[in-house]
Amino acid sequence: MMLLTAGTRGDVEPFVALARYVASRAHEVRLAVPTGADVPDGLDVVRFDLDARRVLPAPGATPWALARHLRDEVRPAMAGMLSAAVRETVAFAPDVVVHHALVLTAPLAADALGVPRVLVELAPVATPSAELPAAGGPTATRELGRWNRATYAVPRAAARVFDAEVARAAAQLPTGSRPARRTPSRATLMAVSPQLVPRPRDWPARVHLTGHWHDDTPADVDPAVAAFVAGGRHLVASFGSMAAGAAGRRGEQRARDRARDRARDRAEHRARGVITAARAHGLRTLLLTGWGGLALPDDLRGPDVLAVPAAPFGSVLPGAALVVHHGGAGTTHAVARAGVPSVVVPVTADQPFWAARLHRRGIAAAPVPLRRLSAATLLPAVADALGRREAAAEVGRLVRQEDGLAAALDVLTAL
Structure with a gap:
């Protein structure tokens, strides 16, 4: 085969x-x-x-x-x-x-x-x-x-x-x-x-x-990540394979540097919105930075935030209060299987489709467009998602039977 x-x-x-x-x-x-x-x-x-x-x-x-x-x-x-x-x-x-x-x-x-x-x-x-x-x-x-x-x-x-x-x-x-x-x-x-x-x-x-x-094969979990998720209510934020941004034309170093700086600024802006909204709801934040879609600003570092490139979803999602993610097919199914509600920030491709499906199923807040992502838009979305925990848990139970x-x-x- x-x-x-x-x-x-x-x-x-x-x-x-x-x-x-x-x-x-x-x-x-x-x-x-x-x-x-x-x-x-x-x-x-x-x-x-x-x-x-x-x-x-x-x-x-x-x-x-x-x-x-x-x-x-x-x-x-x-x-x-x-x-x-x-x-x-x-x-x-x-x-x-x-x-x-x-x-x-x-x-x-x-x-x-x-x-x-x-x-x-x-x-x-x-x-x-x-x-x-x-x-x-x-x-x-x-x-x-x-x-x-x-x-x-x-x-x-x-x-x-x-x-x-x-x-x-x-x-x-x-x-x-x-x-x-x-x-x-x-x-x-x-x-x-x-x-x-x-x-x-x-x-x-x-x-x-x-x-x-x-x-379902168990994956190794970094001890720092395991300790963090065991330490209390937390939010997981992951934009998965969302790229930080194009690096400019090959050979044009200044253009590449400018593109890299802009991408870093945007990634920090997204993370700032997520962390601020999490703190307002008394949640700690596990920031999975992925391919650069999220980046932890220096002024928001603290014991209630852990930023790592990646972590196995099967280990960190089931105990989360909610997940903020981009709505990729793999992430969407992992979140649904874990029985955790979502705030979806779709970017491209099939992500708007999955964002709409999760919201229609009653296990995610209304999607937040990427261009509108901020603490002001995430605050009510997180509150909405937290109110969907029972529905998400029931969907998770059914998905795990498949x-x-x-x-x-x-x-x-x-x-």
Whole structure:
């Protein structure tokens, strides 16, 4: 079995969990992940030359900056990843290809090998429904009735941006060219909790809502973090893989320095709002700084604040009073599983979709737009979230009963 994924931590960890689960059931599996992805020992892993930190645009970038970023960073990175996906899959010659929606060349490789392929959606982006807007689209936070189906044209159009890169990657196929038509996927694994996205009535039978995929293997916790979370009521703040910001054009050191300073200022501003709101509600703050989306200002340091780059969610979330986060799919499911209420500050991609789903489910305050993030906006949002603890605990109980990995493997072995 070949598993291929691309993106940030929230895109990689479910595939790692599936790879470990499948391998533990005596199946041969190879996992392809981006450069720098954290993968435990013992798995057969190949890596794409794709650095998600460079590919992510800076929050609030201008249209011109985004266009330059697409040309200078995204296209070259995608070209390399798409080509490597074909090359590694053909070399492994699996019985089945299981791939993330971003790996656009996985269908070509599966067709060339004559094996079935399975699409994985970590949010609804490729399976249209009249009951759900597409995650990542411009209307992901609003229900549009029968017009919901039209929103799925947005992710399809985004994929077509890379048609030239897909065509060049086809040179890695045994035939040396792109086939005239693509064989549809045999199944779609929607690795999403039905507690957050109930199954729409118009999804076809080949779409399997498995529940989210996560690894229950205990993770090591830094002693300082363990002591902090055991020390009293606390809030966890994490913007996960939200990048600090673009570093400017390569070779322009002054532009890079200015961009770095601006990014640091924005990260400190966000953390200031979180810590101030936490203190106003008598909460301590565990600040997970991630890729630079949050940074602790020097004047707010104190025994009630601990800032660390990362910590295992399974260890630090269950005892939290609430979580302030960006709404990535992985973080969203981890928070829901922990039974903890949220304040979501969505930034991009599918994050507004998940922010809206958590609020609609009654386990998060109304989303706070990134541009409005401050102590003034977080104070009432934190109060709102704290009032949703019972609802969050009940959802957590239900999510913990799901076994997404077993459901996924049942579908795969049936092929």
